[in-house]
Amino acid sequence: MRFRGGYDILLQGRPEGLVRPMPEPATLYLPLRSPRFTFTEICVRHGQDVKAGDPLARDRRNHGVPLLAPRSGRVNLESAENHTVLEQAVKLQQPSDPARKQMSHIERxxxxxxxxxxxxxxxxxxxxxxxxxxxxxxxxxxxxxxxxxxxxxxxxxxxxxxxxxxxxxxxxxxxxxxxxxxxxxxxxxxxxxxxxxxxxxxxxxxxxxxxxxxxxxxxxxxxxxxxxxxxxxxxxxxxxxxxxxxxxxxxxxxxxxxxxxxxxLVRIVSIGGAGVVPATHIKVMPGYPLKMIKEKYVFEPVARIINGGILTGETLGEQTLGLDAECRGLTVLPEQEGREFLGFTRPGWGRSAYAPCFLSSLRQRFRERFSTGMRGEGRPCISCNYCEDVCPAGIAPHLIHKYLYRGLIDGAERARVDLCVECGLCSFVCPSKIDLRRQFFEVKQLIHDEKQAICEEKARLEAVREAGK
Ligand code: SF4
Ligand code: SF4
Incomplete structure (x- = not known):
């Protein structure tokens, strides 16, 4: 099978192949949001005792997908905003078959x-x-x-x-x-x-x-x-x-x-990046307190914690207290405070880039220690085409960026922004540090919303016409 584009990203902090156990927490903090789900329908009452596997909430817009209690415990709906908290959490025998009885009619x-x-x-x-x-x-x-x-x-x-x-x-x-x-x-x-x-x-x-x-x-x-x-x-x-x-x-x-x-009810989650020792995998459950993970693995006093991978993950804010239901890994990067003025012009033996602009291009490829630093301020596109080289979707990110810079959304559509798979490689290799992935994500959302609005308006007019007959 033939692929195009792509890039082998070598960074320090790759999780080792071990799975390390974590201590059982007494309290779980289950976020009511994860990248795909928003659990708006709460199925439990404040103070209610639940068993492991009971549904705590559902996402009605996603076929009623449930947020399950990972442990038995008592529900607290008041102590943390946007979370369902499970106190006195204990690992009890799970019910053997909570679903089958309710579903025999579906089989028929x-x-x-x-x-x-x-x-x-x-x-x-x-x-x-x-x-x-x-x-x-x-x-x-x-x-x-x-x-x-x-x-x-x-x-x-x-x-x-x-x-x-x-x-x-x-x-x-x-x-x-x-x-x-x-x-x-x-x-x-x-x-x-x-x-x-x-x-x-x-x-x-x-x-x-x-x-x-x-x-x-x-x-x-x-x-x-x-x-x-x-x-x-x-x-x-x-x-x-x-x-x-x-x-x-x-x-x-x-x-x-x-x-x-x-x-x-449990997950194997990676914890990696330059701010972690050791970079590894841990066995945890949704809602596992981030504080306990940080205390054990994060040694950097100021670190950015990303929910997911380094290119596509989202930074976790202070308000998030536990792992969400879809977490596949945490990436921890040392936070670089203050601007690194003209950082991209420094020769750099230990820093790497897709462009052969640092002295390190004379070395063999190595795993770089990566921080949140931008290596200097954002700059305009220099038409180097690196983003196009690595793009696995076969589109020209720099061209789409130029259309968007001029507000020409039709041009971005014609340049097939819809084919972007949001892998983030273009943003990663871009020497001008342009956040192309985010731009494309936002414009795709905008185009989708506009098309949706047009369809809804057409349907409304059709309904009015039908009613008038
Ligand atoms: S984020 Fe989109 S445009 Fe950028 S490299 Fe990936 S697929 Fe291509
Ligand atoms: S990698 Fe960045 S600077 Fe180079 S062409 Fe693409 S958008 Fe422009």
Whole structure:
């Protein structure tokens, strides 16, 4: 399979392949927002006792996806804004099958596959599913043209698939079997690294017997693990129906939900970046207090904590107290206070860039210590074309930027800003430090909202015309 663009990002602070346990916290702080979900419908009362696996809240705009209680405890809805707090949290036996009784009618009405999809939703495993083209949560009553399963995590520093898989290969293959049972004849594409290693060979051998699973060897270059890029490379067009996509943790959650009928309440989360010692993986649950993680791993007195990878994650504000339900990793960077005037002109033996502008270009490639510093102030585009070189979507980010700079949104549309997969590579390599990714994200949102408004207006006029007949 041929890919274009991409770049191998080498930075200090890559999480090691170990999973370290964390102490059980007495209080969990579950944010009511995560990148895709907003849990507006609270299902519990202040002071109510809940069991592990009970729904605390739901996101009605996303098929009612639940925010599950990761532990038994007492609900406090008043102590932290935008969080559901679980006090006196304890690890108790989970109910064996909270969902099945309520769903027997669904099996009669809609068939076994839809019932299993509903079960995945009720047990918190459906939230690991993505629509490969849009990134949204797919419809749990729908059916895809194909499923992409990706075992790679290539953005620094999100959870590595090999770390999650190493001791749970059996669960993973069983999860794939369950996934097959949701389909009639559609293929499952399993993306694994295109390297020869004992571990990759074990996966290949295990998968050989699965007729509908096709192996996809993917180079270890960012962002070839991106679902939209994979769907495009596979020729899976959006017009032919949805493509579902999952990562390793999703397959493990499917196995747990459909083999044991138990909710998936813990996560393996990476913690990496130049502000962490040691950079590693930790076993935690949603709502785990960030304070406890910081005390154990963050040594920098002033550090920026990013929820997710270094290119696509979002900075966590002081008001966020716990890990959200979708957290795949925390990236910690030393915060550079004060401006580094004309930082890009300093020779720099230990700093690296896509452009060969530092002395370090005379060294072999190395892992750089990365901070939040901008290396000098933002500058205008110098038309170096580096952003176009690395763009995996085959568009010209500098051209779109120039259209947007002049307020020409039509031009950005014609230059196919819609193909941008928001990987952030263009912003990363740009020597002028232009935040192209954010610009493109915002303009895509604007175009989407405008199109939506036009459709709604058309529908309204149509309704008025119909009413007047
Ligand atoms: S334009 Fe979009 S897809 Fe291309 S490098 Fe930038 S963020 Fe990635
Ligand atoms: S990398 Fe930055 S400076 Fe270079 S062409 Fe792209 S936007 Fe312009």
């Amino acid at each position: 009405e809609s068939g076994a596959a839809v019932m299993r999809q509903r079960q995945l939703l009720a047990l918190g495993a459906w939230q690991f599913f993505y629509d490969a083209h849009t990134g949204a949560l797919p419809d749990p009553t729908g059916s895809p043209q194909a499923i992409i399963v990706c075992t790679l995590g290539l953005e620094p520093f999100v959870t590595r698939g090999d770390v999650q898989l190493r001791s749970r290969l059996l669960n993973f293959t069983r999860g794939l079997e369950h996934l097959q049972s949701l389909l009639e004849y559609q293929p499952i594409f399993l993306a694994i690294p295109d390297i020869r290693s004992d571990f990759a060979d074990i996966i290949r051998n295990r998968i050989r017997g699965y007729a509908s699973v096709k192996i996809l060897a993917v180079p270890l270059t960012y962002p070839y693990d991106n679902f939209r890029i994979l769907a495009r490379r596979l020729g899976l067009k959006r017009s032919n129906g949805p493509v579902w996509a999952l990562r390793t943790e999703g397959i493990l959650a499917v196995d747990r939900a459909l083999t044991l009928t138990k909710p998936c």
